[in-house]
Ligand SMILES: Cc1cc2nc3c(=O)[nH]c(=O)nc-3n(C[C@H](O)[C@H](O)[C@H](O)COP(=O)(O)O)c2cc1C
């Protein structure tokens with residue numbers, strides 16, 4: 466499956482070392498004012514080569530919009546977008562093409578398809594997420610018309626935790642530092658944790674939090690297509706994500722009901738003082754901010770020697786991975802998490818009829 470969503474649909478295409486990475490958004494209402502600037506702003510948050518804590522691959526990731534817009538507005542037709550790959554270097558992959566890279570999708574692709582594009586991981590590369598970010602940029606623009614905003618930030622990197630942050634902290638700080646952390650006090654230590662692993666030929670993981678504000682109560686399907694289930698699927702579907710929590714998440718398992726329930730009160734409408742549920746109950750939004758956290762594994766490509774298998778000779782082998790890699794995927798994944806969250810919420814806004822096929 467290369468397509469995501471039911472009403473607001475995203476298809477991504479392209480390989481890391483092919484000519485381009487692209488996205489087709491289908492189902493976006495007509496009349497949305499959106500342009501290359503909106504898409505580029507999101508791509509600029511994600512592109513590699515921006516600091517010492519990201520891959521050295523230098524991709525400009527310049528968006529080209531091929532269809533679906535007329536006079537600055539969406540037409541209701543498929544919006545096709547792409548970025549061309551310009552800094553492709555497959556040399557580091559040639560001498561390991563028969564070796565299974567531990568922690569990567571190599572064995573799965575081989576078991577399923579019988580062969581694989583070994584150049585930079587092909588479709589399984591994190592580069593595919595440029596397509597998600599292009600689609601997410603359109604979803605974000607649509608949601609902003611309804612006062613819905615999505616913000617993600619790095620909550621931890623390998624033993625370094627950020628403090629509590631507000632949406633304002635996220636807006637003001639996240640994209641101003643290389644680790645994408647909203648708490649300025651934690652930035653230096655996070656950077657050091659990544660650089661230390663990099664010096665060791667190793668990598669580190671961490672956690673990312675996403676908050677969606679302005680989501681109306683009543684979004685989400687009651688049984689199948691629950692909002693939390695869709696968010697979990699969308700976030701887990703990003704490469705390197707190993708866990709998803711909504712609200713208190715795993716923390717709720719070790720608490721009592723009285724410590725987990727959000728008590729209601731009346732204030733001209735139904736409200737809760739706490740938001741341990743993360744803005745979703747019974748699969749339906751409560752009107753409180755939606756809060757999810759994801760666990761990101763350490764980058765699988767590391768230069769330390771690792772035991773593996775040569776699938777050609779059918780023998781055990783040692784692999785040492787060279788090339789240009791993110792020493793931590795955490796900073797790179799932050800805009801991707803925003804994109805996937807925006808896509809799910811946009812999809813549910815359309816499913817629920819809150820947004821129709823044409824904007825006024
Ligand atoms: C934004 C992003 C950047 C990534 N960068 C790298 C990288 O530089 N090197 C690498 O080995 N894996 C990188 N990955 C991860 C892998 O390509 C791949 O998605 C992951 O190993 C598969 O993990 P899974 O088992 O959770 O699906 C990146 C993933 C994302 C989302």
Ligand SMILES: C=C(O[C@@H]1CC(C(=O)O)=C[C@@H](OP(=O)(O)O)[C@H]1O)C(=O)O
Pocket residue numbers: 481482512513520521522524554584585586589590591592593595766788789790791
């Ligand atoms: C290029 C990007 O990230 C790449 C993701 C990636 C991987 O294995 O996932 C490996 C590296 O690329 P290469 O194919 O050159 O080895 C990263 O640089 C990007 O995100 O745009």
